[in-house]
Amino acid sequence: MDPAQITRPTQAPLASLPAQTPPSRPPARGRAGGAALLARLRRPWGDRRAELALGAVSLLICLAVGAMVALVALRAWPTFTHNGLAWLGSGGDVDRQIEGMVATSNHPPASAYHVRAWPLLYGTLLSTGLALAVALPFSLLSSIFIVEFAPKLVRKVISPVVRLLASVPSVIYGLIGILVLVPFVGNHLVTIPEKRSLIGTVELTGASVGVAALILAVMITPIMVALISDALAAVPNAWREGALALGVHKLRATLAVSLRAIRPAIVAATALACARALGEAVMISMVSGSISFAPSLGHGPLTFLAEPVRTFASSIVDNHEGFGGAPALDSTLYAFALLLLFSAIVLSIGAYLIKLPLRRYQAAR
Amino acid sequence: MNAYAPQALADPVGLEPPRPTRGRGSSLWGWRLRDQLILLAAWGAGIGLCLIAGAIVLYMGIRGFQYLRPDLLITRPQAGVDQNGAGGFLDPLVGTAVLTLIGISIALPLGVCAAAWIVEYGQGGRARQSLARLVESSIEIVAGTPDIVIAIFGLAVFQLGVLGPLSSRSESGVVTGHSFIAAGATMSLIALPPLFAATREGLQAVPAQVREAAFALGKTRIATIRRVLIPSVRSNIATGATLGISRIVGDTAIVIVVLAEGAPRNEAVGSTPVLGFLRGTGSSLTSFVYGNSPAGEGNSPTKAYAAAFVLLLFILALNGIVGLIARAHARSSGFDVGEARL
Numbered sequence: 225m226d227p228a229q230i231t232r233p234t235q236a237p238l239a240s241l242p243a244q245t246p247p248s249r250p251p252a253r254g255r256a257g258g259a260a261l262l263a264r265l266r267r268p269w270g271d272r273r274a275e276l277a278l279g280a281v282s283l284l285i286c287l288a289v290g291a292m293v294a295l296v297a298l299r300a301w302p303t304f305t306h307n308g309l310a311w312l313g314s315g316g317d318v319d320r321q322i323e324g325m326v327a328t329s330n331h332p333p334a335s336a337y338h339v340r341a342w343p344l345l346y347g348t349l350l351s352t353g354l355a356l357a358v359a360l361p362f363s364l365l366s367s368i369f370i371v372e373f374a375p376k377l378v379r380k381v382i383s384p385v386v387r388l389l390a391s392v393p394s395v396i397y398g399l400i401g402i403l404v405l406v407p408f409v410g411n412h413l414v415t416i417p418e419k420r421s422l423i424g425t426v427e428l429t430g431a432s433v434g435v436a437a438l439i440l441a442v443m444i445t446p447i448m449v450a451l452i453s454d455a456l457a458a459v460p461n462a463w464r465e466g467a468l469a470l471g472v473h474k475l476r477a478t479l480a481v482s483l484r485a486i487r488p489a490i491v492a493a494t495a496l497a498c499a500r501a502l503g504e505a506v507m508i509s510m511v512s513g514s515i516s517f518a519p520s521l522g523h524g525p526l527t528f529l530a531e532p533v534r535t536f537a538s539s540i541v542d543n544h545e546g547f548g549g550a551p552a553l554d555s556t557l558y559a560f561a562l563l564l565l566f567s568a569i570v571l572s573i574g575a576y577l578i579k580l581p582l583r584r585y586q587a588a589r
Numbered sequence: 590m591n592a593y594a595p596q597a598l599a600d601p602v603g604l605e606p607p608r609p610t611r612g613r614g615s616s617l618w619g620w621r622l623r624d625q626l627i628l629l630a631a632w633g634a635g636i637g638l639c640l641i642a643g644a645i646v647l648y649m650g651i652r653g654f655q656y657l658r659p660d661l662l663i664t665r666p667q668a669g670v671d672q673n674g675a676g677g678f679l680d681p682l683v684g685t686a687v688l689t690l691i692g693i694s695i696a697l698p699l700g701v702c703a704a705a706w707i708v709e710y711g712q713g714g715r716a717r718q719s720l721a722r723l724v725e726s727s728i729e730i731v732a733g734t735p736d737i738v739i740a741i742f743g744l745a746v747f748q749l750g751v752l753g754p755l756s757s758r759s760e761s762g763v764v765t766g767h768s769f770i771a772a773g774a775t776m777s778l779i780a781l782p783p784l785f786a787a788t789r790e791g792l793q794a795v796p797a798q799v800r801e802a803a804f805a806l807g808k809t810r811i812a813t814i815r816r817v818l819i820p821s822v823r824s825n826i827a828t829g830a831t832l833g834i835s836r837i838v839g840d841t842a843i844v845i846v847v848l849a850e851g852a853p854r855n856e857a858v859g860s861t862p863v864l865g866f867l868r869g870t871g872s873s874l875t876s877f878v879y880g881n882s883p884a885g886e887g888n889s890p891t892k893a894y895a896a897a898f899v900l901l902l903f904i905l906a907l908n909g910i911v912g913l914i915a916r917a918h919a920r921s922s923g924f925d926v927g928e929a930r931l
Contacts, residue, residue: 269809269811270809270811271809271810271811274809274810274811274814275706275710275810275811277702278702278703278705278706278710279706279710279720281698281699281702281703281706282702282703282706282707282720282721282724283720283724284699285699285703285724285727285728285731285781286723286724286727288727288731288778289727289730289731290727291742291746292734292738292739292742295742295745295746296738296741296742296745299745362634362637363634365627365630365631365633365634365635366631366634366635366637366638368631369631369632369634369635370635372631373628373631373632373635374635378635378639381639382635382638382639384908384912385638385639385642386638387908387911388642388646388904388905388908389638389641389642389645391832391835391836391839391904391907391908392645392839392901392904393838393839393840393841393875393900393901393904394839394841395839395841395875395878395879395882395897395900396645396649396878396897396900396901398879398882398884399878399882399893399894399897400645400648400649402882402883402884403882403883403890403893403894404648442641445638449638473620473624475620475624475627475628475631476624479627496733499733499735500735502735503734503735503736503737503738504735505735505736505737505842506737506841506842506845506879509884510879510882510884514884537735537737540737540741540846541737541842541845541846544845544846547741547744547846548748548763548765548766557741558741558745561737561738561741561742564735564737564738565734565735565738568730568733568734568735568738569730569733569734571733572729572730572732572733573726576726576729
């Protein structure tokens with residue numbers, strides 16, 4: 225054997241192999257460019273070239289994300305220059321302001337950019353907050369049930385159920401909401417005196433923040449259940465058995481040991497669910513009444529839940545037909561999107577950072 | 590009698606090990622009331638989850654059987670926005686199929702290549718590691734971004750003058766950015782994260798010996814990826830692709846913003862047969878449901894129910910496929926490849 229080959233480092237023969245293997249066909253130099261290129265691509269690739277190609281594809285994804293942030297920010301810029309950050313504040317009817325923008329021409333005056341979106345911000349936070357308040361205890365309880373208490377048969381059923389709930393399209397949730405829940409709330413739950421008390425301000429049809437938050441809770445529960453029950457199942461058995469050996473029962477052990485151990489995962493799941501809820505557009509646009517009304521607890525708690533609301537995401541959907549017509553409207557809607565994008569990025573990075581300490585014992589397992 | 594007498598020591602009652610009794614916590618009835626209530630609530634939540642899913646499927650099924658007629662599937666929608674008369678949803682069905690095809694055929698190579706690069710090449714050296722981290726976190730960001738934001742990003746991209754040929758221009762010469770190509774390409778972004786995650790998980794679960802065996806036989810890294818690793822994680826890729834497809838099929842915001850132009854008919858641009866269709870506007874099942882719900886302009890709830898039923902059937906079927914793949918793979922797999930997560 226060639227001594228030079230023996231002394232080579234072990235990796236080298238692998239890397240140089242394609243160069244040594246002769247091409248199975250003579251190089252197609254005389255043929256058309258396309259065919260020659262195809263023949264060259266067919267030949268076994270060198271490792272270096274393959275890595276570069278795969279890396280380039282991966283970088284393309286990074287570029288797309290960078291382009292997304294940059295492009296949305298760029299389109300939103302005029303709103304920020306004309307309003308500063310004051311556009312998040314209150315003042316005037318935001319629905320009317322946005323409608324006014326549709327009418328402005330292709331070269332809008334500076335005043336066209338005026339917008340004060342506090343009701344939308346309030347509506348977004350309110351619907352998300354209510355949904356989380358319902359979904360968090362619900363998904364904690366059902367995760368405990370799935371991991372600790374469910375009989376084998378039920379457990380077999382419940383994981384496809386969670387997957388199904390997660391994959392039902394938001395438009396179907398919205399359709400059920402608008403054709404079943406909204407009329408039910410409007411006809412049976414909202415009383416006539418309640419409707420009368422708000423005559424002149426807003427009409428209580430049943431399309432409301434309460435219905436929106438309820439459906440939103442159903443939509444985000446599967447995400448939270450999946451993440452929380454994964455974390456619960458990953459708690460080392462010895463920890464729970466230690467508690468059991470000290471004489472507490474199974475539920476106490478779960479509550480005191482497992483739940484405490486996975487607190488970071490619970491926070492992370494809540495953050496991810498929150499990002500999902502903030503960005504839900506189509507369902508909310510269908511069931512929330514699409515009026516930028518700020519529900520007030522002063523009207524009584526039940527009326528409060530029956531009042532309509534509008535969120536950033538749903539107002540983008542509601543005004544999508546104006547895209548490309550009026551720069552002022554475009555810029556405003558892109559500003560909404562930028563806010564959503566920003567909060568989604570912050571929430572997902574936050575979720576990642578919060579979950580870091582969990583790796584300590586998950587790695588040890 | 591002396592208490593310390595030997596016969597007292599010999600008393601078997603005192604020395605016998607304590608008889609195993611049922612501990613205080615072993616019977617449900619010995620629990621504190623609060624714990625009993627929590628347990629009850631946990632059962633209620635778990636069963637409630639099943640009931641909600643069951644109710645949705647059952648309700649949509651009843652409505653579907655009530656309103657879905659076969660001719661709805663094979664007739665085109667009416668030309669106008671109002672769908673209150675004759676006409677079905679053939680065009681939305683075709684639209685959903687075309688969007689899925691475009692979206693997944695862009696996302697599949699991207700996702701698989703990125704996963705292969707990260708797992709197989711992303712570990713060597715600090716520069717590569719940080720680059721791999723960057724790619725992973727970008728995909729994480731895409732996964733967390735609301736679809737409405739992705740939708741108007743797609744619109745912004747395809748409204749750029751350079752990409753004008755991919756959609757149509759309005760009378761005033763402005764690029765509209767509405768087309769099947771634009772919407773499909775935007776869709777590929779939401780199909781990417783599950784595809785990437787499933788492929789990466791599969792590749793990470795392939796034992797190192799498999800790679801080492803391939804290297805020992807003289808295969809290069811890329812040949813190992815192509816001939817050994819990708820075939821062995823085929824089922825993970827299939828799972829990821831199915832999840833991606835079900836995301837695409839179920840997405841509404843992108844269709845409404847990037848594809849639809851109000852009326853649910855697919856309108857071709859120009860006379861070129863295929864390209865004209867792809868450059869044209871149209872609708873999908875989701876946008877048809879949205880448009881015909883009371884929230885939209887078509888306002889024909891019966892058709893909305895029928896289309897939503899078909900949509901739900903697709904989603905159920907895709908879910909079933911995911912389950913089947915996982916089960917078939919668990920049976921046939923030579924080495925353990927983790928099941929893809931949600």
